[in-house]
Amino acid sequence: MNQTRKEPIKNGKLWIVFGVLFAMITPWYFPESFGEILIYGIPLWAVIIIIGSMLLSAFLSYVLKYHWMLEEEKEEAEQKGAK
Amino acid sequence: MELAFAGWSGILILLMYGLIMLGVGLVTYLRNRNIHQSLDEYYLGGRGLGVMVLFFTFFATQYSGNTVIGYPPSAYRMGYEYLVSVPFFIMIIVAYLLFAPRLYKLGKKYRLITPVQWFEKRFKSKNITILAAILMLYALGNYLLEQLVAIGQGVSGLTGGTIPYQIGVIFFVVIMLIYGWLGGMRSVAYTDTMQGIALLFGIFMLLIGSIIYFGGLPTSADYMQAYSPEKLGVPDGPGVVNWLSLLVLVGIGAAVYPHAIQRIFAAKSERTLKRSFSRMAWMPFFTAGVVFIIGIIGINAFPGLSTAESEQLVGMMASAVANQNVIFYWAMVLLFGGVIAAIVSTADSVLLTFSSIISNDLYGTYINPKATEHKKLLVGKLAGVVAVCILILVAWFPPATLYQIFVLKFELLIQIAPALILGLYWNRLHNKAVFAGMVTGTVVASVMTFVNFTPFGIFSGLWGLLINLAICVIGSMVMSVSVGEEDEAKQVIGM
Numbered sequence: 001m002n003q004t005r006k007e008p009i010k011n012g013k014l015w016i017v018f019g020v021l022f023a024m025i026t027p028w029y030f031p032e033s034f035g036e037i038l039i040y041g042i043p044l045w046a047v048i049i050i051i052g053s054m055l056l057s058a059f060l061s062y063v064l065k066y067h068w069m070l071e072e073e074k075e076e077a078e079q080k081g082a083k
Numbered sequence: 084m085e086l087a088f089a090g091w092s093g094i095l096i097l098l099m100y101g102l103i104m105l106g107v108g109l110v111t112y113l114r115n116r117n118i119h120q121s122l123d124e125y126y127l128g129g130r131g132l133g134v135m136v137l138f139f140t141f142f143a144t145q146y147s148g149n150t151v152i153g154y155p156p157s158a159y160r161m162g163y164e165y166l167v168s169v170p171f172f173i174m175i176i177v178a179y180l181l182f183a184p185r186l187y188k189l190g191k192k193y194r195l196i197t198p199v200q201w202f203e204k205r206f207k208s209k210n211i212t213i214l215a216a217i218l219m220l221y222a223l224g225n226y227l228l229e230q231l232v233a234i235g236q237g238v239s240g241l242t243g244g245t246i247p248y249q250i251g252v253i254f255f256v257v258i259m260l261i262y263g264w265l266g267g268m269r270s271v272a273y274t275d276t277m278q279g280i281a282l283l284f285g286i287f288m289l290l291i292g293s294i295i296y297f298g299g300l301p302t303s304a305d306y307m308q309a310y311s312p313e314k315l316g317v318p319d320g321p322g323v324v325n326w327l328s329l330l331v332l333v334g335i336g337a338a339v340y341p342h343a344i345q346r347i348f349a350a351k352s353e354r355t356l357k358r359s360f361s362r363m364a365w366m367p368f369f370t371a372g373v374v375f376i377i378g379i380i381g382i383n384a385f386p387g388l389s390t391a392e393s394e395q396l397v398g399m400m401a402s403a404v405a406n407q408n409v410i411f412y413w414a415m416v417l418l419f420g421g422v423i424a425a426i427v428s429t430a431d432s433v434l435l436t437f438s439s440i441i442s443n444d445l446y447g448t449y450i451n452p453k454a455t456e457h458k459k460l461l462v463g464k465l466a467g468v469v470a471v472c473i474l475i476l477v478a479w480f481p482p483a484t485l486y487q488i489f490v491l492k493f494e495l496l497i498q499i500a501p502a503l504i505l506g507l508y509w510n511r512l513h514n515k516a517v518f519a520g521m522v523t524g525t526v527v528a529s530v531m532t533f534v535n536f537t538p539f540g541i542f543s544g545l546w547g548l549l550i551n552l553a554i555c556v557i558g559s560m561v562m563s564v565s566v567g568e569e570d571e572a573k574q575v576i577g578m
Binding site: 002007008009018022024025026027028030031034035038040041042043045046049050052053054056057060061063064065068069070071072075076079 | 181182185300301304322362367508
């Protein structure tokens with residue numbers, strides 16, 4: 001039962017990716033000129049933050065689905081048993 | 084808030100909302116009459132909330148009316164720097180990854196009903212448990228007060244003053260108390276679903292209307308380039324620090340909201356919880372993102388507003404959009420009904436958790452441990468009514484320092500995070516260090532907030548949290564726990 005037990009906090013690699021994405025969604029690394037370049041009315045730096053935020057959401061969905069597995073198998077086995 | 088379209092149509096929508104909410108409460112009550120005998124059933128909906136309901140109750144609890152009414156003015160004043168409101172909502176879900184998987188498992192194992200119970204179970208210390216309960220009750224009470232004031236303002240704005248502030252508060256509070264009392268968590272979660280849908284519909288209609296009527300982002304960018312280029316610019320040094328602080332403060336602070344934690348316990352299964360979180364991870368784009376764009380469009384639509392005037396921005400834009408045609412008219416009436424529904428949905432969740440902490444953790448654990456579940460529930464419900472009455476009185480005669488009391492909510496609540504999160508993983512966490520950290524963090528954060536001292540632009544709550552964390556960790560290393568205590572902690576965590 002415990003073979004596939006996964007807990008996101010124990011997986012260091014995931015947190016490295018979260019760290020990179022966190023750095024990406026903080027506007028510390030943009031040159032001034034990124035405020036002047038507009039893409040459909042949105043400054044370039046903000047576009048990059050939005051892309052970074054979407055990557056963060058996508059990565060979160062991936063982690064939630066594949067790297068969090070503490071009770072699921074047990075619960076599903078119980079459910080099947082109950083049926 | 085002045086709304087040109089408001090008046091009788093607003094009253095009609097509000098009455099309809101009120102009736103539907105009462106109906107939901109009544110149906111839930113009739114279907115589950117046994118819920119008034121069990122804390123589990125009443126406060127957690129029998130731990131049976133499925134993906135959709137769980138998702139919407141998380142959603143409606145997290146995004147309050149303030150997201151719709153308060154965020155566009157901030158975007159209006161700060162420009163693109165306020166884009167931080169999108170990632171900070173995503174950070175809340177990242178913060179959940181730190182503790183939700185384990186807390187869900189332990190919640191199920193020990194039949195936990197409130198987050199305070201986890202502190203009791205893990206530390207077995209009256210001091211820590213009571214302090215954590217007080218911090219949570221303070222934050223919840225504060226949050227509830229905010230919602231009550233917002234309900235009054237919203238109702239009087241939407242009905243063009245026909246329904247005065249006070250009547251608005253009383254009307255919705257009574258409705259909220261009735262359906263909460265009747266159906267507990269189930270009523271709250273079902274009404275949250277309805278309220279969440281109304282809110283989403285309303286803000287999308289306002290976005291569409293604003294784009295058609297005022298022009299989209301390019302038009303607004305042209306205006307900003309000509310008159311206020313700083314609103315398009317990359318945030319400067321202090322702006323980046325503020326951005327970072329918000330990501331951390333809101334991420335952790337909102338994740339440890341007691342009413343949000345209680346929803347972790349209410350999930351039907353791990354899979355349900357994971358799926359709800361996964362959906363929540365995308366919601367910032369559809370809510371905070373949409374209201375941010377509305378605020379940015381407002382820069383061009385209503386230029387040159389003072390800070391106080393800009394607070395009315397959403398009302399002004401909605402009024403203008405409503406004047407376009409009958410579809411937008413009713414959509415805007417619905418939007419403001421939805422805003423009030425969102426406020427009520429946040430308030431009801433907060434009230435339920437407030438009552439559960441009083442009935443389960445204070446009354447049931449320390450005052451009358453032998454009480455039946457029915458009696459504990461009754462005490463919780465009555466305490467909720469008393470709390471609401473007191474808060475209504477405060478909202479009626481707001482003290483001069485109300486603003487500072489509001490501000491202190493996150494700053495204090497976040498001080499429970501080290502004990503809550505570290506306690507889940509670290510067997511050697513020392514009780515005395517945890518208590519000292521929590522007390523010091525609370526005092527530091529409060530004093531710094533009151534004297535308005537924020538070195539390097541970092542919020543006082545974060546300074547408190549840093550000191551709290553340092554005391555917790557260093558203290559636990561210095562005062563080593565006994566082998567017996569460590570074994571006990573290992574057993575409680577059991578992983």
